[in-house]
Amino acid sequence: MRPPSFSYQRLSSVAEAVQMLSSTDNAKVLAGGHSLIPALNQRLSQPGTIIDIGRLNELNGVSVTGSSKLMIGALTPHAVVAASNNVRRYCSALATACGQVGDPQVRNWGTLGGNLAHADPASDPPTVVLAAGGKLHTMGPNGERMIDAADFFQGLFTTALQPDEILTAVEIPIVADRKSAYAKLAHPASRYAVVGVAVFLNTENGSCTNASVAVGGATAKPTRSAAAEQALVGTALEDAALDAAAAALTNEIQGDAVGDIYAPSEYRAAMAGAMLKKAVRAAMV
Amino acid sequence: MKVTVTVNGKRYERDIDPRMLLVHFLREELGLTGTNIGCDTSQCGACTVHLDGKSLKSCTCLAAQADGREVTTIEGLAQGDQLHPMQQAFWEKHGLQCGYCTPGMIMATTAFLKTNPHPTEEEIRHALEGNMCRCTGYQNIVAAVKTASERM
Ligand SMILES: Cc1cc2nc3c(=O)[nH]c(=O)nc-3n(C[C@H](O)[C@H](O)[C@H](O)COP(=O)(O)OP(=O)(O)OC[C@H]3O[C@@H](n4cnc5c(N)ncnc54)[C@H](O)[C@@H]3O)c2cc1C
Numbered sequence: 374m375r376p377p378s379f380s381y382q383r384l385s386s387v388a389e390a391v392q393m394l395s396s397t398d399n400a401k402v403l404a405g406g407h408s409l410i411p412a413l414n415q416r417l418s419q420p421g422t423i424i425d426i427g428r429l430n431e432l433n434g435v436s437v438t439g440s441s442k443l444m445i446g447a448l449t450p451h452a453v454v455a456a457s458n459n460v461r462r463y464c465s466a467l468a469t470a471c472g473q474v475g476d477p478q479v480r481n482w483g484t485l486g487g488n489l490a491h492a493d494p495a496s497d498p499p500t501v502v503l504a505a506g507g508k509l510h511t512m513g514p515n516g517e518r519m520i521d522a523a524d525f526f527q528g529l530f531t532t533a534l535q536p537d538e539i540l541t542a543v544e545i546p547i548v549a550d551r552k553s554a555y556a557k558l559a560h561p562a563s564r565y566a567v568v569g570v571a572v573f574l575n576t577e578n579g580s581c582t583n584a585s586v587a588v589g590g591a592t593a594k595p596t597r598s599a600a601a602e603q604a605l606v607g608t609a610l611e612d613a614a615l616d617a618a619a620a621a622l623t624n625e626i627q628g629d630a631v632g633d634i635y636a637p638s639e640y641r642a643a644m645a646g647a648m649l650k651k652a653v654r655a656a657m658v
Numbered sequence: 659m660k661v662t663v664t665v666n667g668k669r670y671e672r673d674i675d676p677r678m679l680l681v682h683f684l685r686e687e688l689g690l691t692g693t694n695i696g697c698d699t700s701q702c703g704a705c706t707v708h709l710d711g712k713s714l715k716s717c718t719c720l721a722a723q724a725d726g727r728e729v730t731t732i733e734g735l736a737q738g739d740q741l742h743p744m745q746q747a748f749w750e751k752h753g754l755q756c757g758y759c760t761p762g763m764i765m766a767t768t769a770f771l772k773t774n775p776h777p778t779e780e781e782i783r784h785a786l787e788g789n790m791c792r793c794t795g796y797q798n799i800v801a802a803v804k805t806a807s808e809r810m
């Protein structure tokens with residue numbers, strides 16, 4: 374396999390990259406390359422120009438602003454997100470998800486922003502960013518935008534990102550005493566998610582006061598489940614409550630679940646319930 | 659386009675087509691054929707090298723992305739006749755049969771030991787998630803990595 378021909382530019386600032394992107398036909402941004410290069414190799418993507426933003430260090434790193442936001446630069450590699458103490462403390466589900474992406478080589482070079490921009494339905498981080506109530510920061514020719522994760526993920530490989538916009542950072546709200554976890558059924562060969570479920574929970578005196586549940590892998594885009602959330606709130610998260618929430622989730626996504634020769638849609642919908650129970654138990658440890 | 663890549667401590671300057679993958683740069687431009695290609699889908703790990711010290715599948719990286727950086731390949735591990743402890747351990751523990759996956763296995767596991775010098779068996783198995791072997795059944799590969807970790 375060899376990529377098709379393209380011209381290549383490596384740029385040294387976000388402004389320069391946006392300018393180049395908006396003035397060039399059929400251009401694509403290259404971050405870690407771990408989705409784009411396989412797509413080039415298989416001729417699924419044939420850009421005329423590749424704009425390499427991989428060395429824009431201003432987009433790389435994790436920080437906490439005030440005490441209310443976790444900010445993760447778009448170019449932060451999965452391995453760095455997974456190992457970050459701030460991510461583990463304030464959004465452990467994201468650390469888990471990034472730590473389960475592919476394999477060590479992929480996690481060293483693939484970036485969180487590239488993963489979210491690519492919006493592969495079998496990806497792990499989008500599910501977590503949606504359940505966390507995350508916001509995506511972008512930069513385009515008309516300036517910055519901030520997009521709610523709920524509006525960002527629009528379908529198979531489709532996001533609200535415009536062709537001349539760059540994703541710059543992911544913002545995760547820090548919510549006091551909120552616990553989270555991510556549980557994944559990995560495809561045995563590719564390691565991508567057959568099903569992944571992220572949960573964010575608050576409890577008071579043993580009772581669940583707030584729940585956010587999202588599922589990915591099983592659906593064309595990461596999807597919140599209001600039915601599962603309702604089934605958890607007000608309970609003590611005991612086995613019967615988890616069974617009810619799992620059934621509610623399976624039932625809610627059944628009609629939308631995707632299927633292929635490895636995992637038919639009924640199986641994915643059923644496994645979503647199983648992953649929900651696993652995630653809630655992991656969050657409450 | 660012009661790229662300058664330091665491979666196994668030696669600087670190489672070449673004029674390349676931007677679409678050239680790092681693995682082809684190593685094999686075809688530099689003649690370093692120890693790095694193998696085992697798949698079309700970035701999954702097998704046979705092409706694993708170190709880029710700035712971190713393991714990378716060199717089929718999933720443009721040579722242009724390695725411009726100005728340091729690459730280590732399997733050819734860069736031994737010091738003269740003295741095998742790297744990981745190479746020695748693969749030999750002693752029979753961590754290979756056909757040997758096709760071996761350069762990638764050794765590059766992945768030497769990078770891994772830098773981040774986790776004394777891994778458990780389970781951690782070793784996890785670290786090998788990106789490297790496939792069609793011959794050994796992995797048992798002796800895990801034993802080799804364990805042995806190397808005890809000696810390094
Ligand atoms: C073998 C293998 C296994 C994998 N397994 C998993 C897995 O289990 N789970 C999982 O979630 N993912 C998996 N991945 C995908 C991996 O997470 C990729 O790293 C990630 O999806 C893409 O990030 P990247 O930085 O490599 O992006 P690139 O490949 O560089 O770019 C991907 C796409 O996003 C666009 N893009 C990138 N960055 C930006 C930006 N900042 N702004 C705007 N557009 C941008 C590019 O133009 C391109 O269209 C796997 C990949 C491989 C090769």
Ligand code: FES
Nearest residue numbers: 696700702703717
């Ligand atoms: S050749 Fe198979 S992962 Fe690179």
Ligand code: FES
Nearest residue numbers: 755759791792793
């Ligand atoms: S020894 Fe033959 S593929 Fe591993």
